[in-house]
Amino acid sequence: MEISRDQVLHVAKLARLALTDDEVERFRGQLSAILEAVGKVSKLDLEGVPPTSHPRDLVNVLAEDEPRPCLSREEALANAPDPEGGFFGVPPV
Amino acid sequence: MSIDIDTLRLTAEQVNDLLERREVSSQEIFDAYRAAIEARDGELHCFLRLTDGEGEGIPIALKDVIGTKGVETTAGSKILAGYVPVYDSTVAGRCKGRGLRLLGKTNTDEFAMGSSTENSAYGPSRNPWDPTRVPGGSGGGSAAAVSAGLAPWALGSDTGGSIKQPSALCGNVGLRPTYGTVSRYGIVAFASSLDQVGPVAKTVRDCAFLYSVISGRDPADSTTVDVPAVEVPAPGTADLKGLRIGLPVEMRDAPGIEPGVAEAIAKTIALAEELGAEVEECSLPRSVEYGLPCYYLIAPAEASSNLARYDGVRYGYRGAGDDLTEVYERTRNEGFGDEPKRRIMLGTYALSAGYYEAFYGKAQQVRTMIIREHAEVFERFDLIMSATSPTVAFPIGERADDPLAMYASDLLTIPSCVAGLPGLSIPCGLSEGLPVGLQLVGPQLSENLLFRAGHALEQAIGFDFVPERLR
Numbered sequence: 001m002e003i004s005r006d007q008v009l010h011v012a013k014l015a016r017l018a019l020t021d022d023e024v025e026r027f028r029g030q031l032s033a034i035l036e037a038v039g040k041v042s043k044l045d046l047e048g049v050p051p052t053s054h055p056r057d058l059v060n061v062l063a064e065d066e067p068r069p070c071l072s073r074e075e076a077l078a079n080a081p082d083p084e085g086g087f088f089g090v091p092p093v
Numbered sequence: 094m095s096i097d098i099d100t101l102r103l104t105a106e107q108v109n110d111l112l113e114r115r116e117v118s119s120q121e122i123f124d125a126y127r128a129a130i131e132a133r134d135g136e137l138h139c140f141l142r143l144t145d146g147e148g149e150g151i152p153i154a155l156k157d158v159i160g161t162k163g164v165e166t167t168a169g170s171k172i173l174a175g176y177v178p179v180y181d182s183t184v185a186g187r188c189k190g191r192g193l194r195l196l197g198k199t200n201t202d203e204f205a206m207g208s209s210t211e212n213s214a215y216g217p218s219r220n221p222w223d224p225t226r227v228p229g230g231s232g233g234g235s236a237a238a239v240s241a242g243l244a245p246w247a248l249g250s251d252t253g254g255s256i257k258q259p260s261a262l263c264g265n266v267g268l269r270p271t272y273g274t275v276s277r278y279g280i281v282a283f284a285s286s287l288d289q290v291g292p293v294a295k296t297v298r299d300c301a302f303l304y305s306v307i308s309g310r311d312p313a314d315s316t317t318v319d320v321p322a323v324e325v326p327a328p329g330t331a332d333l334k335g336l337r338i339g340l341p342v343e344m345r346d347a348p349g350i351e352p353g354v355a356e357a358i359a360k361t362i363a364l365a366e367e368l369g370a371e372v373e374e375c376s377l378p379r380s381v382e383y384g385l386p387c388y389y390l391i392a393p394a395e396a397s398s399n400l401a402r403y404d405g406v407r408y409g410y411r412g413a414g415d416d417l418t419e420v421y422e423r424t425r426n427e428g429f430g431d432e433p434k435r436r437i438m439l440g441t442y443a444l445s446a447g448y449y450e451a452f453y454g455k456a457q458q459v460r461t462m463i464i465r466e467h468a469e470v471f472e473r474f475d476l477i478m479s480a481t482s483p484t485v486a487f488p489i490g491e492r493a494d495d496p497l498a499m500y501a502s503d504l505l506t507i508p509s510c511v512a513g514l515p516g517l518s519i520p521c522g523l524s525e526g527l528p529v530g531l532q533l534v535g536p537q538l539s540e541n542l543l544f545r546a547g548h549a550l551e552q553a554i555g556f557d558f559v560p561e562r563l564r
Binding site: 078082 | 175176177179180272273286312315316318383385386387389390397401404405407409411414418420421423425426434435437438439442452454455456457458460461464496500511512
């Protein structure tokens, strides 16, 4: 399954990856080969087979709504690249 | 008084005995492992960082996807360089609670994506049996550390084989527990419907004991369940009388199984029969044929979602940019290595409009098919048995440029992972001087049975877990 340069760029944009030109070409080839291999599932007739999203059938796991200690502001910001004035600092949107 | 502490030979159980009898102090034990690391880790590169640890108990190493309060946790990625968790993962907390003393954090393929540790942003680990070869992956650092006597035991994490496969390639015992038995709270997430934490050790008894420490329901991880009391098998020999073992023929006859691996497995099967097991062929045709494609759609799809959090805002690396979108894109492209990028793009593609049904939707249905196929086999058998890895440890670099060849390393471990089943890998012999792993898989929550069978086989096999070149 051959995917195009435009498809790679589209997916990279959705995934917020600023790929270099070299990467676009390399990943185009590799992703085409991988999709060719995994794409064989799409040819299976699985009419009526339900999908599995989780390997154990847990339903509605509930907990009491009780307040518990949480991270302090300092802890929450401890790893932030730009902890500006007690907030997560970012450049203009 | 000072006794010679041979970390290559000592099991965690023996370390515990030495400590309980006060023949050595916990500091002497800790220092002995640190000396072994000093002597051998320059070559092997199992550890990403060392810690002084706390506690008076048995030392332990943790894979670097396991969050540790106050100790940098990078998941083998540059994007998490300098990230120091402000809380402990549940498993790290449970280990500390039992007095286990942290030696350090072990190397892993970036975000646990890989089968060789060559995808680590910090360089590959090497196999203690032959340093020109990979230790497997993603948890190659933990497996190689245990094998080389740099830690008596360790924790790894397993999404499609990252505990079992490196354990096989390094001659260790490794358990991927039933999905839901071990908390993932505080673990760097890869694919959440598959990720499990589990033990790597030198013996089945050590493995069972460590599983008893980390398993159990955790209110902080809603996917965890109540776990039956863990039964550590009694020391000494045991039989397998009455145990029905199935041999999936598609796993035995799969292309790419090395003759030396097949031979070691066949010998172990004969041994199982001598121990009284009823061994018969069984069939998992669609699980083996469609397991890899199913996994390599579901895991990347979940990864593309989980790894969306690395945006340079709250923690980790931040790339330079004039506006927020540019910061996101630069952060991610500069911070992630090739394998996470490949999987993020693959997953994003499989989930995108127009492709969702044909790829991700179909993979979820295939997953149901694989679960059903295993359930049918377990109506007739207590356990199934196969090789863990089709090959012994392969040379560093051999598969590095061919993602599909690398993915094929997990052919035999993936089907049971997809089905949420527990699997134990034990060493069962050598091929070309390198360890071969035997994989035992049972129904959900059958860990005690896996330990009992694994222990009986281990005693009968008598594998010497110390790498020949280090004896």
